[in-house]
Amino acid sequence: MSTGAVANWGLMGSRERIVQPQTFTFAEGSDAFVLESGSRLGPITVAYETYGVLNRERSNAILIAHALTGDHHAAGKNHPAEKAPGWWDDLIGPGKPFDTNRFFIICSNVLGGCRGTTGPASINPETGRPYGMDFPVYTIRDMVRVQKALIDHLGIERLLLVAGGSMGGMQVLEWGVTYPDMMDGLLPIATAGRMTAMGIAFNEIMRRTIMLDPAWNGGDYAPGKGPAQGLAIARMLGMVTYRSDELFTARFGRRMTNNQPKAYFDFDNRFEIESYLHYQGDKLVQRFDANTYMYLCKAMDLLDVGRGRGGYEKALASIAARTLFIGVDSDWIYPPVYMIEMAEIMKKAGCDAGYWELKSPHGHDAFLVEFERMRPVVASFVNGIADMRQV
Amino acid sequence: MSTGAVANWGLMGSRERIVQPQTFTFAEGSDAFVLESGSRLGPITVAYETYGVLNRERSNAILIAHALTGDHHAAGKNHPAEKAPGWWDDLIGPGKPFDTNRFFIICSNVLGGCRGTTGPASINPETGRPYGMDFPVYTIRDMVRVQKALIDHLGIERLLLVAGGSMGGMQVLEWGVTYPDMMDGLLPIATAGRMTAMGIAFNEIMRRTIMLDPAWNGGDYAPGKGPAQGLAIARMLGMVTYRSDELFTARFGRRMTNNQPKAYFDFDNRFEIESYLHYQGDKLVQRFDANTYMYLCKAMDLLDVGRGRGGYEKALASIAARTLFIGVDSDWIYPPVYMIEMAEIMKKAGCDAGYWELKSPHGHDAFLVEFERMRPVVASFVNGIADMRQV
Numbered sequence: 001m002s003t004g005a006v007a008n009w010g011l012m013g014s015r016e017r018i019v020q021p022q023t024f025t026f027a028e029g030s031d032a033f034v035l036e037s038g039s040r041l042g043p044i045t046v047a048y049e050t051y052g053v054l055n056r057e058r059s060n061a062i063l064i065a066h067a068l069t070g071d072h073h074a075a076g077k078n079h080p081a082e083k084a085p086g087w088w089d090d091l092i093g094p095g096k097p098f099d100t101n102r103f104f105i106i107c108s109n110v111l112g113g114c115r116g117t118t119g120p121a122s123i124n125p126e127t128g129r130p131y132g133m134d135f136p137v138y139t140i141r142d143m144v145r146v147q148k149a150l151i152d153h154l155g156i157e158r159l160l161l162v163a164g165g166s167m168g169g170m171q172v173l174e175w176g177v178t179y180p181d182m183m184d185g186l187l188p189i190a191t192a193g194r195m196t197a198m199g200i201a202f203n204e205i206m207r208r209t210i211m212l213d214p215a216w217n218g219g220d221y222a223p224g225k226g227p228a229q230g231l232a233i234a235r236m237l238g239m240v241t242y243r244s245d246e247l248f249t250a251r252f253g254r255r256m257t258n259n260q261p262k263a264y265f266d267f268d269n270r271f272e273i274e275s276y277l278h279y280q281g282d283k284l285v286q287r288f289d290a291n292t293y294m295y296l297c298k299a300m301d302l303l304d305v306g307r308g309r310g311g312y313e314k315a316l317a318s319i320a321a322r323t324l325f326i327g328v329d330s331d332w333i334y335p336p337v338y339m340i341e342m343a344e345i346m347k348k349a350g351c352d353a354g355y356w357e358l359k360s361p362h363g364h365d366a367f368l369v370e371f372e373r374m375r376p377v378v379a380s381f382v383n384g385i386a387d388m389r390q391v
Numbered sequence: 392m393s394t395g396a397v398a399n400w401g402l403m404g405s406r407e408r409i410v411q412p413q414t415f416t417f418a419e420g421s422d423a424f425v426l427e428s429g430s431r432l433g434p435i436t437v438a439y440e441t442y443g444v445l446n447r448e449r450s451n452a453i454l455i456a457h458a459l460t461g462d463h464h465a466a467g468k469n470h471p472a473e474k475a476p477g478w479w480d481d482l483i484g485p486g487k488p489f490d491t492n493r494f495f496i497i498c499s500n501v502l503g504g505c506r507g508t509t510g511p512a513s514i515n516p517e518t519g520r521p522y523g524m525d526f527p528v529y530t531i532r533d534m535v536r537v538q539k540a541l542i543d544h545l546g547i548e549r550l551l552l553v554a555g556g557s558m559g560g561m562q563v564l565e566w567g568v569t570y571p572d573m574m575d576g577l578l579p580i581a582t583a584g585r586m587t588a589m590g591i592a593f594n595e596i597m598r599r600t601i602m603l604d605p606a607w608n609g610g611d612y613a614p615g616k617g618p619a620q621g622l623a624i625a626r627m628l629g630m631v632t633y634r635s636d637e638l639f640t641a642r643f644g645r646r647m648t649n650n651q652p653k654a655y656f657d658f659d660n661r662f663e664i665e666s667y668l669h670y671q672g673d674k675l676v677q678r679f680d681a682n683t684y685m686y687l688c689k690a691m692d693l694l695d696v697g698r699g700r701g702g703y704e705k706a707l708a709s710i711a712a713r714t715l716f717i718g719v720d721s722d723w724i725y726p727p728v729y730m731i732e733m734a735e736i737m738k739k740a741g742c743d744a745g746y747w748e749l750k751s752p753h754g755h756d757a758f759l760v761e762f763e764r765m766r767p768v769v770a771s772f773v774n775g776i777a778d779m780r781q782v
Contacts, residue, residue: 037656137656197639197664201631204665208624212603233599237628240592245726248588254695265428265528267689273588274595298658304645332723335636 017076017085017093019049021116024153033146039136043125046150047116048072048108051092052100054156060391061156062098062382063147063183064088064107065164065171067368068238068296069288071115074107075100090371097379102386103160110171111146112138112296114289121223121289132291133219140167140303144174148182161385162321163187163378165367166334167296170303173342176319177305185385186319187378189326189367190334193342194304194312199333202241203297206234210290219291231290232281239280244330244363248273316342317349322388324381325355326374328366408467408476408484410440412507415544424537430527434516437541438507439463439499442483443491445547451782452547453489453773454538454574455479455498456555456562458759459629459687460679462506465498466491481762488770493777494551501562502537503529503687505680512614512680523682524610531558531694535565539573552776553712554578554769556758557725558687561694564733567710568696576776577710578769580717580758581725584733585695585703590724593632594688597625601681610682622681623672630671632724635754639664707733708740713779715772716746717765719757 025045027033032042049072054061064074066087075092077085086107092098098105109117112135120135127134151159162175162183169191176186192199210216213230221227252273256264263269270278306312325343327336336357346353356377360366367374418424418433425431440463445452455465457478466483468476477498483489489496500508503526511526518525542550553566553574560582567577583590601607604621612618643664647655654660661669697703716734718727727748737744747768751757758765 035656038653039656133658137658139656194645196636197643197645197662198631198636200645200662201627201639201664201668204661204668205624205628205631208620208627209600209603212600212620212624214605229599229603233596233603236592236599237596240589240596245587245589245723248592252588254585254588254591262429264693265426265430265530267524267528271588271591271595271692273592277592277595301662302655332636 017051018080019051019073019076019078021047021049021072021078023047023116024150026149026153033149035136035142036139037137041118041136041138044111044118044146045116045122046108046111046118046146048106048150049074049076049086050107051075051105052103054104054154055391058156059158059160059389060102060386061104061106061151061154061159062161062163063151063159063175064092064098064105065147065162065168066107066110067164067166067168068293068300069235069284070168071113072107072109072117073115075105087368091375091378097375097382098163099382102391103382106150106154108147108150110143110167110296112143112292112299114292117146119289120219120291120295130223132221135291135295137298137302138295139299140170140174141178143299144171144178147171147175148179157182159183160389160391161185161187161382163189164191165189166191166364167300170300173305174303176321176323177309177315180318180320183321184389185381186321186323187326187381188323188339190328190331190364192303192334192338193316194306195301196338200301202237202333203301206237207294207297209233209237210294216290227290228285231285231288231293232278234293235281235284236277239277241333242363242365244332244361246330246361247363250361252276313345313349316345317351319346319351319353322352322385323354325353326358326367326377327355328358328360328362328364330361331364331366333364408442409471410442410464410467410469410477412438412440412463412469414438414507415541417540417544424540426527426533427530428528432509432527432529435502435509435537436507436513437499437502437509437537439497439541440465440467440477442466442496443494445495445545446782449547450549450551450780451493451777452495452497452542452545452550454542454550454553454566455483455489455496456538456553456559456566457498457501458555458557458559459691460626460675460684461559462504463498463500463508464506466496478759482766482769488766488773489554490773493782494773497541497545499538499541501534501558501687503534503683503690505683508537510680511610511682511686521614523612526682526686528689528693529686530690531561531565532569534690535562535569538562538566539570542573548573550574551780551782552576552578552773554580555582556580557582557755558691561691564696565694567712567714568700568706571709571711574712575780576772577712577714578717578772579714579730581719581722581755583694583725583729584707585697586692587729591692593628593724594692597628598685598688600624600628601685607681618681619676622676622679622684623669625684626672626675627668630668633754633756635721635723635752637721637752638754641752643667704736704740707736708742710737710742710744713743713776714745716744717749717758717768718746719749719751719753719755721752722755722757724755
């Protein structure tokens, strides 16, 4: 099987890697998708991209899962004028660890996202208006079940690997527990198998900040409008948790935007770290929906791979795939200790699990930054799986 | 010298330690106080409490400095029905490390506070309305200079010791650098000598959250009204930074307030950590002013003991008092590394400086919790200073 988009990618070559997003719609009519909560949702459209060519045996597929504000545009460009390529372009492409000369890479916008897949900002067919806060609560497990529908649609029975960082890593782990026989490898990065109380705390504060913005209006706002300030502040907070004290000190220190001595005492004179965060906050507002942000945070809060499966240890022990956890030493929002704990639980149960620590001052976001250091480790793991599978 | 309140404390004995807050007003009329910024402010009323009796030589005075949301009520009770005693009552009292049988303890509400000392919530004599955002920006150094005026008023020429945690510790360090000949000891706890970029980041997010609340209204609100929701959310965020992942996991884990299986997917079903933070946020609103919160955070942002003094190292090296830094191993918002750095800078310069690390899962707030562990260390340091001074 080789879709148009796949051929497109293949034909364009590595210098101009143009990729066309695709969509897949299912759960239509009476065939609605039943969420974990019991709520029914449909139809569901999934936006996705693929890179490389699916081989005849359909044995070279790798699924990449994105993080909170990420999307299905993981590599290449959608058009030549695009400023920057997809978010993991440093790892996905010809000769890169996720080698498009060897593998068929799939990345989809998650269920409940706002970048093409059905979510709170989508039109509710029953009302003709955006779902808003009427969208049902969904979980990481639901996201994975929707990805499974896409994989089925692509005619793939078994994945070589599922990989992703942060919320992407949560999907990786849910894949491993929900469909243990469907992949040879798992690569969860800077993530958790159950959300910590600290993580829930930050998510709740971000949600409340969005809800405090009068423009939120109970979640009922016109597309493109909405609580810009609330979402921007939530993003500012998110950004702080994704970085480290060490990085901020080195990069911004105590420098101010206005260094006139008298300006030091101006209430509104910003330190450079403040300007940076405001810039990041405002930037997210341009491309992200506030209700969706809240639902995605809620989905992360509800993450516990052991829920309804006899507990955390038992669920992790049921993973059949070779698993490499990658943690970041300076990541304080998804502390390495919990990834080490998962690897230990799996090893004790006889699973093929390992842990590698990325040394970086970049904090949680190191998985989106430290490509030089990650590349050999990821390449070795991916190729090891592929060699085992004789791809 | 022995004021009424001091006698009161002495007479009531240790079982019913009742203390009366006092006030001192200065900078009246044309004698306005000139802030670091050059702005003039007056009159300034300072609310304070004292515990124990000032000796004839006036040589047994200890100044305690409070943290962001603290106040001058550091020990005892203001009336018998009061629920809990002052915030450092476990360390201040007869036979305690700050032994009121031996020492005369002073604690004042900081300049720009909202618990009795002149601040943004006070009435601006020029307008007859609360200062609000018309209050001038002040610094930790300004707070210390106002405390100096109080110390002068009490007829004390030299303090035995200045002690405090968090924002209190910042005042301790500014005391040591601003008035190096005025004390024998300094006890800065869980604090910094210059605000980190990470600390500034959190403070800015808290300020913006307050300002996002429509009830903030540019800082113009009636006393007792104001941005309750914004301040509550800011406090929730503050609380998260004062604690640790380890503590939250042990205390709240992933427990929900409604444990019915179906309630798991309710958007509004709170995890216990969320309920706890909401409770803390709402509680602060009852006793704290939002504009004041913003100004105090700004004062912390502006903290750099080296500013205008030839730099950080030179300023710290100018401290003459024996100094013991206490850091908390799990404190990630005021990381021990910066306190260790300050102690090293001082030692290299020939200062009498040491560092002790409090091992605790309580994070930054350990200085308000871990009294059993702190007591012997604080007592030993305080008594060492007092013995040296032959008090």
